Amino acid sequence: MAIKENFLQRIAVKAAESPEFRANFMANPKSMMEEKLKFKLPENMEVVVLEDSPDKIHIVLPSPREELSEMELSSVSGGVCWDYDDGSCGCT
Numbered sequence: 001m002a003i004k005e006n007f008l009q010r011i012a013v014k015a016a017e018s019p020e021f022r023a024n025f026m027a028n029p030k031s032m033m034e035e036k037l038k039f040k041l042p043e044n045m046e047v048v049v050l051e052d053s054p055d056k057i058h059i060v061l062p063s064p065r066e067e068l069s070e071m072e073l074s075s076v077s078g079g080v081c082w083d084y085d086d087g088s089c090g091c092t
Contacts (some may be wrong), residue, residue: 030047
């Protein structure tokens, strides 16, 4: 689970630093995640981005299922790699 949290944290940091990245990610999060992960997410997988505001917070509860998600399976089998804008790679 730490790998998934690390990946999502990197997205949050990048979105905080770059208004352009934030706008693009909010407009099409699934394709941007696929680009960063370098693999296609399942067709039936929906990626929803919510933005907190001063009068609203969002709490995400984990799924009650026991099986691993596609992202978790990928990270276990071959790792997850985040390409930085400077060309370096933050593979885990």
